[in-house]
Amino acid sequence: MSAPRSIVVVGASLAGLRAVDALRRRGFDGTLTWIGEESRLPYDRPPLSKQVLRGEWTPDRTALKANYDALGADLRLGRRATSLDVGARRVSLDDGTSVPFDGLVVATGAAPRKLPGMDALSGVHVLRTLDDALRIREELGKKPRVAIVGGGYVGLEVAASCRALGLDVTVVEALPLPLAPAIGETMAREIVEMHRAEGVDVRTSSGVSGFVGERDVEGLRLSDGSVVFAELVVVGIGVVPNTAWLEGSGVALDGGVLCDSRLRTNVPGIVACGDVVRFENALFGERMRVEHWTSAVEQASAAVASLLDGDAAPPLATVPYFWSDQYDAKIQFAGRVAPNDALKVLEGSVKDRNLVAIYGRAGKMRGVLVVNKPAALIRNRKAITDGAAFPD
Amino acid sequence: MKIIVDFDVCQSHGLCTEAAPEVFEIRDDGFLYILKEEPEEALRGKVERAVRECPTGAIQVEG
Numbered sequence: 160m161s162a163p164r165s166i167v168v169v170g171a172s173l174a175g176l177r178a179v180d181a182l183r184r185r186g187f188d189g190t191l192t193w194i195g196e197e198s199r200l201p202y203d204r205p206p207l208s209k210q211v212l213r214g215e216w217t218p219d220r221t222a223l224k225a226n227y228d229a230l231g232a233d234l235r236l237g238r239r240a241t242s243l244d245v246g247a248r249r250v251s252l253d254d255g256t257s258v259p260f261d262g263l264v265v266a267t268g269a270a271p272r273k274l275p276g277m278d279a280l281s282g283v284h285v286l287r288t289l290d291d292a293l294r295i296r297e298e299l300g301k302k303p304r305v306a307i308v309g310g311g312y313v314g315l316e317v318a319a320s321c322r323a324l325g326l327d328v329t330v331v332e333a334l335p336l337p338l339a340p341a342i343g344e345t346m347a348r349e350i351v352e353m354h355r356a357e358g359v360d361v362r363t364s365s366g367v368s369g370f371v372g373e374r375d376v377e378g379l380r381l382s383d384g385s386v387v388f389a390e391l392v393v394v395g396i397g398v399v400p401n402t403a404w405l406e407g408s409g410v411a412l413d414g415g416v417l418c419d420s421r422l423r424t425n426v427p428g429i430v431a432c433g434d435v436v437r438f439e440n441a442l443f444g445e446r447m448r449v450e451h452w453t454s455a456v457e458q459a460s461a462a463v464a465s466l467l468d469g470d471a472a473p474p475l476a477t478v479p480y481f482w483s484d485q486y487d488a489k490i491q492f493a494g495r496v497a498p499n500d501a502l503k504v505l506e507g508s509v510k511d512r513n514l515v516a517i518y519g520r521a522g523k524m525r526g527v528l529v530v531n532k533p534a535a536l537i538r539n540r541k542a543i544t545d546g547a548a549f550p551d
Numbered sequence: 552m553k554i555i556v557d558f559d560v561c562q563s564h565g566l567c568t569e570a571a572p573e574v575f576e577i578r579d580d581g582f583l584y585i586l587k588e589e590p591e592e593a594l595r596g597k598v599e600r601a602v603r604e605c606p607t608g609a610i611q612v613e614g
Contacts, residue, residue, distance in 0.1 A: 177603070205606070224608050452606050453566065460603075482564065482606075489562070533563035534577045541569070 163262030163428060163466065164189040167250050168232075169240045170266030171195025173203070173452065174433025176223055177459035178264045179232050185467055191232040192258050194250070196267075197288060198237040201225065205452055207292040208316040209484055213323055214296055218289055240267065243408040245426050262466045265405070265416055265424070265431035266459070269398035269450065274308065274367060282376035283392040286313055295393060299324060303390035306330075306379050308367055310337025312483045314395035315350070318359050319485040329360040329387045331367060331379060333396075342492060345502055346516060346528055349509035350490070356510075357486055362387070398450065400435045413437060415448045420474035422462035430466050432458035442476035442544065443495050451481040478543045480536075488512050491533065493540035494526025501549065506532070515539075519549025552598065553589050553613040561609040567601035574598055 168178050171193060179193055195201070202221040210216040227234070239253040249257040271285035282303070284295050295317075299305075305321045307314045310332035321328045330337075338347040351361050366382035370392070378388040400415040411417040411425040415437035422430050422438055431438075433455040437448040457477055464472035480493040488509065496518040507513035507530070515535040518526035524547045527539035554574060561583050567575040568583075573594055576584045590598060602610045 180603075453604070456604055480566075482562075491564075531581065533565050533581050534579050537565040537568055537577055 163187075163260075165192070165260050166190070166262040166264065166466070167192045167194065167258050167260040168264040168266060169194045169250060170264075170268055170433065170435070171197070171201050171234070171236065172266070172268055172433070172455075173201065173223065174268070174455040174459045175264070175266035176201040176225055177456050178266055178432055178463050179230055180225065181460050181463035182467075183230055185463060187467060189261075191230075192260070193232040193234045194238050194240055194252065194258075195234065195236045196239045197290075199289060200227075200236070202289050203452075204287075207289060208286060208313055209320055211289070211292045212286075212296055212299065212317065212320040214299075218293060221289060240404045242404055243410065245409045245429070248428075261428060263429045264459075264462055264466065265410075265429065265435060266433045267401040267404070267435050269400045269434040271394070271398050272396045274370075274394055274396070276370055277392075277394060280370055280372055280376045281374060282372075282390055283370065283394065285394050286317060287398070295391070298391050299326065301390070302326065304329075304388060306387045306389035306392045307395060308379065308392065309395035309397070310334075310351070310361065310363070311395055311397065312338075312481075314393070315354060315485055316483060317393050317395065318354060319357070322357050322359060322486070327360075328358070329362065329389065330354065331365045331381065331387065332361065332363050333366050335364050337361075337363070340498065341496070342526075342528055343496060343498065343500065343502055343518065346509070349514075350485075353486070353488065353509050360387075398434065400437075400448065402435060417446075420476070421465040421470075421472050422458055422475065423465050428466070430462035432462040438475065440477065440479075440495075441474040442478065445495075447479070447495065449479045451479055453480045476544075478540050480540060488530050489533070490528070490530055491536040492526065492528045493536060494518060494524075494543055496520075496526040500525055503550070506535075517549070522549055522551075523547075524549045552592065552595060554585055554587070554598065555611040555613060556583065556585060557609045557611075558583070560607045561605075562607050564606050566604040566606065567610060570601035570604055571597035575601060 201223045251257040277283040304327045336347040369380045371378035416431040418438040420439040420441040461475040500518045506515040514530040529536045565577040
């Protein structure tokens, strides 16, 4: 198809911003319409569970750097895309208008999963947006007992931030070990033990059967019948990609917007990037949906390249990377591991706040986990990219 | 072109060292070192990529 003259970017968080930026940087000088559901300019999410929650950063410090004048986009904030017509090539918005496009970038992200009944109670929150973080921060000032549902990275970072504020914290996790699917059982156990040593009451293999309280939350009722009393509950049980507006449009969906290794959907001229995407990672030869900061940045750049260059754009072959700051542990992970992958600890332990561990399968290195060892992370991520062998 | 890093903001993610290994290095002490404070023009593309990929926005380029 010919070069697009009008492009719509739907989504105004990190991936959307970086797509708009990449389009202009690469010389796209046509009409650019940019839709964002939140009323705020793009901001950075990683600090929300840490610096913002602990009250160390004012909200404005989370703003993502951008020169909006130079981007020259028709930015429509507080607007949500409601449907897509691939035949007419138009995106419909929640104000009843629609926007035509030659090229479309889908960057609508993901929304937190909720628990039944939570919206009817005050004091129960998800943490995804800056407004969520500010609401939680305000309530933390009243020194509540805190219960966190879900022991994933968001939940554990919130737990660490609340402990830094001196609060009583309970983490309730449905799995026998949180994080185990992402980093394996051995390392997951060490991270749970770190939280226990820091004073967090971590309850594993515990489902939540309901809430205690009428108007204000007073606690959680667990599947074994016990009750965790808390005046503040944070629910961190994962996210669902925001694809409802694309259902029935003809854009293929399967656990996210399905993309090839160039971030192209099945519809010509429509690409996607960020948390909403399930793409074919050329390095691992498997489809993956990755919710990391770095993936959003890499995918935005790759999606724009294929929108403008088509087949000439390189496929995205990358080792997913994320980090998590908990207490004085900077945890970094790169790769993609399965539950039965072999683990080799090269140095230290989580307890020592000093760790280098690698993962492998079939003689090939697949992942690296470090604590407070950034140089080792970089070295080993590079080794995975280069197809390094996993030593027996 | 002159490289300015805000070391209070840098968290040693090291993505800059992948983008522009001629200019940035994370050593075993965990800290970032700037190998070339005024890199040659030929490295501009790599340096700009390092700026974009830094998760904490710690790198600036002057000139």
